[in-house]
Amino acid sequence: MTEMCAQGSRLYANALRAGRIAREDVESAPCLMEFALLYPDPDDANWLIPLPASVALAQRLNPIEREIAERRRLSVELTESLQPFMDLSTQVTGSTHSITVLEGGERINAALNLATAQCQTEMLTIQPSTRISESSLLQGLERDRPLIERGVRIRTLYQHTVRYNPGKLAYVAQLSDGKVEYRTIDELVERLIICDESVAFIPTRDDQQVALELRHPGLIRYLIKVFEFMWSRAVPLSEHAPYETAPDGITDIQHTIAKLLVEGHVDEAIARRLGMNVRTCRAHIAKLATALGSGSRAQLGYLIAQSGILNEDHRPGGS
Structure with missing residues (x-):
C-alpha cells in the first residue's frame, strides 16, 4: 500500500497540527494504522500521537531500499558470472539477430x-x-x-x-x-x-x-x-498478358495447370500457386480435359503425359 485514503490524509494533517487526535476519530480511517502513523499517548489511552512525517517516510523506505540494493547486488553477480562467455557465444553463433x-x-x-x-x-x-x-x-x-x-x-x-x-x-x-x-x-x-x-x-x-x-x-x-x-x-505488367492459345488449342495458363497436374498437385494447391480461385482452376482443368478428349481425372494425367503438350515447342512462343 503506497497511498493513504482521503479521510486518513485529512485526519493525519489535523493530528500533526494539534499534536494528538482522539482514538475514536480515526476509526473511520484504518489506513492511518496501516501506515503506522499514529501511536498511543502514554498518558491517556483515549488519544493517539502522530508520528512525524520524516520518521514515517524513513520507516517505509528502508525495506524498499534494502530490496533494491539486494537486487543490484544480484544483477552485478549475474553479469560477472556470464560476461566471460559473451564473446565465446558471438564467435560460435555469429550474429544473434540473423x-x-x-x-x-x-x-x-x-x-x-x-x-x-x-x-x-x-x-x-x-x-x-x-x-x-x-x-x-x-x-x-x-x-x-x-x-x-x-x-x-x-x-x-x-x-x-x-x-x-x-x-x-x-x-x-x-x-x-x-x-x-x-x-x-x-x-x-x-x-x-x-x-x-x-x-x-x-x-x-x-x-x-x-x-x-x-x-x-x-x-x-x-x-x-x-x-x-x-x-x-x-x-x-504493361505488356499483353501471355495467355495466347498455342496451335494445339491450349492456353499458356492451361499448359501450366497441366504441368502441375502431372506433378501430382491437387486443385487447391494449383489454384493457390497460380493466384486464382479453385472454381476458375477447375474450369481450366475441364477445358483441358475437353481439348485432350479425357473422360476422367486419372485419364487426363495420362493424356497430358502422352500428348507432348508440356514440351517447349508446344508452348505459346515455343520454337
Whole structure:
C-alpha cells in the first residue's frame, strides 16, 4: 500500500497540527494504522500521537531500499558470472539477430514498417495474388509511397492473374510514378520482401501470422538470386498478358495447370500457386480435359503425359 485514503490524509494533517487526535476519530480511517502513523499517548489511552512525517517516510523506505540494493547486488553477480562467455557465444553463433521469428500480424507489420522506413536503394517483393482487403491495400500504400518519394527502386512480382484483379491494378496505378516495376509470372509459391540486400521477410505459415526476419548475408544473397531468376522469366505488367492459345488449342495458363497436374498437385494447391480461385482452376482443368478428349481425372494425367503438350515447342512462343 503506497497511498493513504482521503479521510486518513485529512485526519493525519489535523493530528500533526494539534499534536494528538482522539482514538475514536480515526476509526473511520484504518489506513492511518496501516501506515503506522499514529501511536498511543502514554498518558491517556483515549488519544493517539502522530508520528512525524520524516520518521514515517524513513520507516517505509528502508525495506524498499534494502530490496533494491539486494537486487543490484544480484544483477552485478549475474553479469560477472556470464560476461566471460559473451564473446565465446558471438564467435560460435555469429550474429544473434540473423534470424528472428515474428509472431502476430501487429509485430510483423511493425518490423516491415521499420525495414521499409530504413530502406534507401531498392526493395524486391514477391506478392502471390490473394484476395486482399481495402485496409490492407491502404496499409501497403502508406508503407510504399515514402519509398518512392525517397527515390527507392521497387520491383514486384505477381502472378498473371493479377492482371484481372481490380484492387491490385488500382494499387499499382497509385504507385506508377517513380522507379517502380511490376512483372507477372505464371506461378509463385511464397511471399518475399527484401530491403537493401540487408534484410528479408518470409512467411512460415499459410495464415501469414508467423514470419521470419532474415539478416544473414548468405541467406539474403541466395534469396536475391531466386528473385532475379524469376524476374528474368516474368512479363512486364504493361505488356499483353501471355495467355495466347498455342496451335494445339491450349492456353499458356492451361499448359501450366497441366504441368502441375502431372506433378501430382491437387486443385487447391494449383489454384493457390497460380493466384486464382479453385472454381476458375477447375474450369481450366475441364477445358483441358475437353481439348485432350479425357473422360476422367486419372485419364487426363495420362493424356497430358502422352500428348507432348508440356514440351517447349508446344508452348505459346515455343520454337
